[in-house]
Amino acid sequence: MKLHExxxxxxxxxYGIPIPKGRVAATADExxxxxxxxxxxxxxxxxxxxxxxxxxxxxxxxxxxDEAAELAQQILAMTIKGLPVxxxxxxxxxxxxxxxxxxxxxxxxxxxxxMIASAAGGVDIEEVAATTPEKIIKVHIDPLLGLRDYxxxxxxxxxxxxxxxxxxxxxxxSGLWQAYKETDAELAEINPLVITKDNKLVxxxxxMLIDDNSLFRHADLAEIRDVDEEAxxxxxxxxxxxxxxxxxxxxxxxxxxxxxxxxxxDIVKLFGGEPANFxxxxxxxxxxxxxxxxxIILSDPAVQAVLFNIFGxxxxxxxxxxxxxxxxDEVKPKVPMVVRLVGTNAEEGxxxxxxxxxxxxxxxxxxxxxxxxxxxx
Amino acid sequence: MxxxxxxxxxxxxxxxxxxxxxxHTTQMVSYGTNVVAGVTPGKGGEWVLDGKVPxxxxxxxxxxxxxxxxxxxxxxxxxxxxxxxxAADAGIPLIVCITEGVPxxxxxxxxxxxxxxxxxxxxxxxPGMLTPGEAKVGIIPGNIAIPGNVGVVSRSGTLxxxxxxxxxxxxxxxxxxxxxxxxxxxxxxxxxxxxxxxxDPHTEKVVLIGxxxxxxxxxxxxxxxxxxxxxxxxxxxxxxxxxxxxxxHAGAIIEGSAGSAADKIxxxxxxxxxxxxxxEEIPSLLK
Numbered sequence: 001m002k003l004h005e006x007x008x009x010x011x012x013x014x015y016g017i018p019i020p021k022g023r024v025a026a027t028a029d030e031x032x033x034x035x036x037x038x039x040x041x042x043x044x045x046x047x048x049x050x051x052x053x054x055x056x057x058x059x060x061x062x063x064x065x066d067e068a069a070e071l072a073q074q075i076l077a078m079t080i081k082g083l084p085v086x087x088x089x090x091x092x093x094x095x096x097x098x099x100x101x102x103x104x105x106x107x108x109x110x111x112x113x114x115m116i117a118s119a120a121g122g123v124d125i126e127e128v129a130a131t132t133p134e135k136i137i138k139v140h141i142d143p144l145l146g147l148r149d150y151x152x153x154x155x156x157x158x159x160x161x162x163x164x165x166x167x168x169x170x171x172x173x174s175g176l177w178q179a180y181k182e183t184d185a186e187l188a189e190i191n192p193l194v195i196t197k198d199n200k201l202v203x204x205x206x207x208m209l210i211d212d213n214s215l216f217r218h219a220d221l222a223e224i225r226d227v228d229e230e231a232x233x234x235x236x237x238x239x240x241x242x243x244x245x246x247x248x249x250x251x252x253x254x255x256x257x258x259x260x261x262x263x264x265x266d267i268v269k270l271f272g273g274e275p276a277n278f279x280x281x282x283x284x285x286x287x288x289x290x291x292x293x294x295x296i297i298l299s300d301p302a303v304q305a306v307l308f309n310i311f312g313x314x315x316x317x318x319x320x321x322x323x324x325x326x327x328x329d330e331v332k333p334k335v336p337m338v339v340r341l342v343g344t345n346a347e348e349g350x351x352x353x354x355x356x357x358x359x360x361x362x363x364x365x366x367x368x369x370x371x372x373x374x375x376x377x
Numbered sequence: 378m379x380x381x382x383x384x385x386x387x388x389x390x391x392x393x394x395x396x397x398x399x400x401h402t403t404q405m406v407s408y409g410t411n412v413v414a415g416v417t418p419g420k421g422g423e424w425v426l427d428g429k430v431p432x433x434x435x436x437x438x439x440x441x442x443x444x445x446x447x448x449x450x451x452x453x454x455x456x457x458x459x460x461x462x463x464a465a466d467a468g469i470p471l472i473v474c475i476t477e478g479v480p481x482x483x484x485x486x487x488x489x490x491x492x493x494x495x496x497x498x499x500x501x502x503x504p505g506m507l508t509p510g511e512a513k514v515g516i517i518p519g520n521i522a523i524p525g526n527v528g529v530v531s532r533s534g535t536l537x538x539x540x541x542x543x544x545x546x547x548x549x550x551x552x553x554x555x556x557x558x559x560x561x562x563x564x565x566x567x568x569x570x571x572x573x574x575x576x577d578p579h580t581e582k583v584v585l586i587g588x589x590x591x592x593x594x595x596x597x598x599x600x601x602x603x604x605x606x607x608x609x610x611x612x613x614x615x616x617x618x619x620x621x622x623x624x625x626h627a628g629a630i631i632e633g634s635a636g637s638a639a640d641k642i643x644x645x646x647x648x649x650x651x652x653x654x655x656x657e658e659i660p661s662l663l664k
Contacts, residue, residue: 106481108561108591111488143485184480214480216455247619258559259533259588262614266638267655269617278618283477283516283534284397311535311542313504313518314397343518343538364539365657 001210001225002049006089008206011183012190015175018202022091031072034090035065041093044071046078046085049229056080061093083229094202099192100159101125102172104141104180106187113141113180115151115173119159122192147177161195168201183221184214233296240292242281249274251375252297252306252335254290256281256315264309267364273372276303284314290323291330298331305336305375309367312343321349325356336374340367379508379553380528380573380580381471381499382447386512389445389469390415391452391460393425393432398451401475401516402426405449408519410512414439436467447471449505449514454478457501461487465496472564473514474500484562491564498564504534504556507541517541517554525550527663528574530567531586532559532593536614539656540586547660552580561590567597575605582608582663585650587641589615594641602648610662611645612653613638 003011006024013019021038024047025031035042042065046058053059058080062068068090078085099122107114117137120128129136137158141147152173156166172193180188187209194204215222227235237244243258247265251273255261258280265275277300281293297306310320321341340361341349350360359374361367388405392398393415403426406412412430421434433439436448448464450457450473457476464472472491479487479501491498499506505515510524516534522541529544529551531537537556544551555570557563567585574580583605587594594613601609616638642652651662 106485106561111485111562113482113485142489143482144489181482184482186481211481213454213478214482217480245619247617255535257533257535259531259536259586259614260539262588262618263536263539263612263656265618266614266616270654275617311538313535313538314401314516342542343521363657365655 001212001215001221003208003210003224004047004049004087004226005045005206006047006087007224008188008208009203011179011208012175012203012206015179017172017175017179017190018200019206020091020094020202020204022089024087024089025072026076026087028069028073028076031088031090032065032069035062035068038090038092042068043091043093044068044075045089045091046075046080047087047089048080048083048085049226050081050083053080058085086228094194094204095197096194096204097197097199098195100161100194101128101191102176102193103187103189103191104176104185105189107140110140112143115139115141115147115155115177117155117159125191141177146181147174149174165195165199165201172201172203183208184211184218185209186211233299237279237293237296240289242279242289242293242296244296245278246300247275247277249276250302250304251371252276252300252303253309254279254281254293254297254306255309256283256285256311256320260309260311264307264364264368267368268307268371271365271368271372273368273375276300281315281320285323286319287323287326290320291327294324294327295331298333298335303335304377305338305371306333307367307371308337308339309364310341310343310349312341312346312349316345317341317343317349318345318352321352325352328356338367338371338374340364379511380570380577381553381555382506382508382512382514384411384511386514387411387413387444387446388512388514389413389436389439389443389448391436391448391450391464393417393430393451394420394423395451399425401451402430404516404519405513406430408513410514413443413445436463436469440467440469445469447473447514450474450476450501452476454480458483458487461498462490465491465494470496472496472498473503473505474498474564475503475505475515476500477502479560481560481562484560488562488564499555500558500563502560503558503563504537506553506555507551508553509551515556517556521545522554523550526552526579526581528552528570528577528580528583529554529586530570530574530583531556532588533586533614534559536586536656540584540612540659543657544660549660549663552577559588567593568600571597571600571605571609575607580607582610584659584663585609585611586656587611587613589613589618589638589641590636592636595644598644598648598650601645601650609650610653610659611650612656612659613641613645
């Protein structure tokens with residue numbers, strides 16, 4: 001789950017990381033009022049969950065409250081990489097001397113958290129990593145010990161931070177580690193962490209990704225998820241515990257297991273079709289869940305055919321068949337459906353679907369070919 | 378012959394009295410697996426499966442009483458890390474965690490702790506293992522595979538079943554099938570299992586089923602090129618996955634171009650691995 005900049009910075013502040021004064025606004029009037037309260041120059045920053053906001057013109061500096069209102073109006077009318085801007089963050093403008101990159105993320109290869117810093121901050125860090133990897137400092141943190149102070153000092157020294165700022169930097173590092181750990185973040189990033197002209201460290205921008213699997217112990221974070229930023233069908237799917245991603249094709253896919261779901265998409269494509277979605281009903285799905293999955297797939301007007309590929313292990317094919325029948329009763333689909341049931345209780349499942357006017361298939365390749373043909377009409 | 382599990386496996390089931398635990402224990406026992414004990418805190422002294430399997434309050438008590446040498450975990454995600462720590466502290470040398478949805482930071486702590494203890498973990502978020510005709514630890518349906526000389530290692534669950542089933546349909550069997558799981562941080566990776574297959578005299582060929590995300594397949598390719606003498610056939614899922622989107626498995630996310638199916642396929646082919654276009658093509662590539 002991605003957090004907005006303003007949400008991430010609120011969390012940072014809670015852990016003692018200095019951030020600029022500012023608030024989030026949904027209208028130009030609100031932005032103006034915040035700018036008046038702050039006084040002086042302010043930055044108006046679009047709050048959308050994609051990178052490259054600055055390059056897209058979604059971040060602008062205003063010299064006073066009137067200009068803040070004007071720029072907020074403009075930015076709130078923008079769509080950045082397909083996402084309409086619904087909120088802007090109005091922050092006091094900082095006098096920047098130096099920009100630093102600073103983050104903690106999961107290093108899956110090392111199986112440890114890694115703290116990453118670079119004196120070349122403020123820009124696209126992937127670019128820095130690709131062209132001048134020597135400018136990126138990485139320090140792994142033992143997840144059983146946590147961040148040690150000497151590690152923070154080592155990083156400060158490696159990015160040539162002035163000595164008088166080492167103590168403040170260590171506090172920020174420790175705050176970032178706590179924020180990362182206590183929110184179960186996959187990424188906690190400050191880019192840039194700036195040294196202001198009056199020699200203070202401030203986190204000007206913030207980005208956090210929270211591990212979806214950890215949300216059971218973070219009710220407060222689950223609540224602030226911005227569902228406006230995802231396809232409504234994806235929100236609906238999550239409610240039922242389904243893993244769903246909307247794609248651009250016309251063949252709806254319902255599969256059990258993520259690997260098999262990806263494979264089913266691949267094989268549809270291999271035989272000349274285009275998958276309309278990725279949908280994993282998970283292990284042991286009952287009839288209710290299957291019916292919900294089918295409603296979600298059929299709510300996409302682009303869908304011309306549906307492919308059901310179920311390999312029963314924990315999932316029982318007869319349960320899935322019951323879900324399909326329930327949903328067909330409700331939705332009365334007009335598109336052709338191809339079904340393949342193998343594994344646990346497959347016989348019983350096939351029997352249940354005998355009178356349901358569905359196209360049946362034996363193998364995965366057979367199922368995909370039939371679905372592709374059916375979608376062409 | 379086989380790797381990791383066989384007829385001498387003395388299995389303990391953590392979470393044995395839960396719905397899934399009980400259902401799959403029944404399946405494992407009817408397959409012929411030697412299930413010696415179960416653990417559910419607070420239910421010590423009970424018996425399950427018509428008095429066949431004793432339940433204990435802790436892994437330590439169960440291991441002491443029964444000499445269990447492998448544990449399979451069926452507890453919910455929020456309790457799974459504790460279950461893994463408990464099994465490791467009780468001296469169980471092989472832990473298999475079926476549970477899906479364990480938070481990544483928990484897994485980093487578990488993995489680093491278990492490495493200190495020199496305990497092997499398979500999973501989490503995996504279907505477990507199957508040595509056809511000998512033992513089944515986890516949830517792989519027993520009837521979809523027959524004994525044979527093909528070692529199977531996979532990051533997926535149901536996709537693995539497809540492959541085992543496709544092999545069975547043409548009369549090919551498996552030595553052992555190991556589901557290493559779909560999570561970004563897991564206990565056992567491709568290389569660990571490839572090395573075991575390379576040294577197992579009864580495994581003659583290997584099938585590696587990978588997917589998008591991470592670099593495990595690339596490392597496997599390097600290992601195959603430099604260290605393996607046995608032929609390897611592969612399939613990589615997620616060739617049509619859009620970048621940046623998570624495809625169900627927490628590990629299956631492609632960031633930028635790293636971890637894409639195309640890159641992995643290229644790395645494997647360079648290492649001399651035949652890569653199937655779809656899973657049902659695998660048996661013909663093994664011939």
